[in-house]
Amino acid sequence: MVRYILRRLGQSALTVFLTVSAVFVLIRLAPGDPAASFAGPMATTEDLARVREQFGLDQPLPTQYLVFVRDMLTGNLGTSYSFQAPAFDVVIARLPYTTTLATSAILVTAFAAIPLGVWMARRADTRREAGVNVAGIAAQSMPEFWSGVMLLTVFAVLFPVLPASGFATWSGIVLPTITVALLQVALISRLVRREMGANLAAPYLVAARSRGVSERALTWRYAIPNSAIPVLTALGTRFAAMLNGVVVVEVVFAWPGVGSLVVRALETRDYPLIQATVLVTAGLAVLVQLLIDLAYPLLDPRVRIGKAVRR
């Protein structure tokens, strides 16, 4: 168990390290000069040279990389060009906004999608279920930026009941959460329906029904627990993905999370900030993934840690 966790942690660290290295090389291969965007349009050649020297951009690429790795191992991710502050701190300061939004969105998703999917599975092939099914297809076909702007228009402009953006009051989180959850509910409820449908048709369930187990118990004590693993896996994976910044929704609602920070860092070619964001978010994502894998045996005693995990 401990060995398994240690090995997984090592693998995760390697993944994150390779990712950050790839990003390091990628941003330096690309055309464009961060010194120019930092120094501004009025900068002279001397200004540019000074800025390059200050940030170590005049060194050859391998040297830059070695310096970067050395600094990273000592916990120094460089100074953000545009914020003039340690890049790591800038990212960490934005993280709570993203985790808040991701948590509320995943909670809404879970509490809406699971009952909906169970209902759909039990009413399979009825007219009402077909209607909900088509509504789900529509919901998962809407671009998030569009549904976000539409919700904004209706609930913040036409009927100003909710704030359009911001995070000063609790109500500011309502519209972004709904926007994210709309898509996720559509996706997850279909998964729940499929898993439940398979379990409701399984021989063990027919056997239980023939022994006289009530329909309610069949659903709650037989089918739902057996459908739980794939559904919870999906919820966990979505949550991990959201921690990487709900980029589009954050931009629509001017939500100051990691996602909107990334967009800004890319626009200004803020190398240290890009690297720090990738490091933090990729690290967080692999960590959440590890926690999900560790949670399997708690949900399903048939799964043993360290052996192949059903996906």
Added chain:
Amino acid sequence: MTGATRPAANQPAAHTPGGRAARPSRVTAADLARSGAVRRGRAAAAKLWAGAVCTLLVVVPVALARVLPIPGPDEQHLDARRLPPLVDGHLFGTDQLGRDLLARVLNGGQVSLTIGLLAVVVSGIIGILAGAAAGYFGGWVDSVLSRLLEAQMSLPLLMMLLLVVALFGPSVPVITFVIAIAQWPEIARLTRSLVIVEREKPYVDAARVLGLGRVSVLVRHVLPNIVQRATLVVLLLLAQAVLLESALSYLGAGPERPFATWGRIISDGQDYVTTSWWLVTLPGLFIVLLVVGVNLIGDGLRDRSRRPKTPRTEAAA
């Protein structure tokens, strides 16, 4: 992914399938018409039709954008700014620079659809080849591919895509490549699992015994048997490719030449959403119509292909 190959959730089968009318039976035609299987079949057909109609409603005008009698997408008329729909022959109205919104949406749609189709073709080819190789050869090929897939799944995807586009410029080839890279894991995983099932079948051994090499068995015998099921997923990915392209373009990482695409048109219109609702609403509805159409077709095809599976495997056994 295992869900796709699992038999459909059958109602308790109370009747034998039709076609044996000669045998006396208490199952009437009305019972059959009410049965779950028939209902599912009808629902699948309805989905296919509705999906085809939605898709064509978007694709045909987009394909004919150059031929239709509409103004050019970049013609500015500053005296006709932000006209509401249906005024002065502007079916979708005009935008903040007096450009015809319908013309912008249709011409942008050509770029979006081209990117979507190309990206899906590229990711389909990469995904099917890589997945088939991993599933068939196993061993180190499989472990390399699986690690690669895991690594990509754990990465902040949209962030990486934005990064690549921001760095290499929002040209059509770059965006196509980026979307293809985002999508190939899904196809590779599916193909891999299909091939793993397929390679254990007797005809593979037969072909080997006849002296075919491993590669030709894979290409000539195994791949043709799975390619249909794999392409079904490719169709669903087309919808996602269009959505992804529009998201990139909304975030300012979309192609600007030759024409601004849908996401960009919507983000341009967002500043005027309080006064000119059509600038955001109509292009968005256009995207939704297309994506709903493609998703319905994919769903309908999947429902339909799932049904005859049971009898066919029985006949093969």
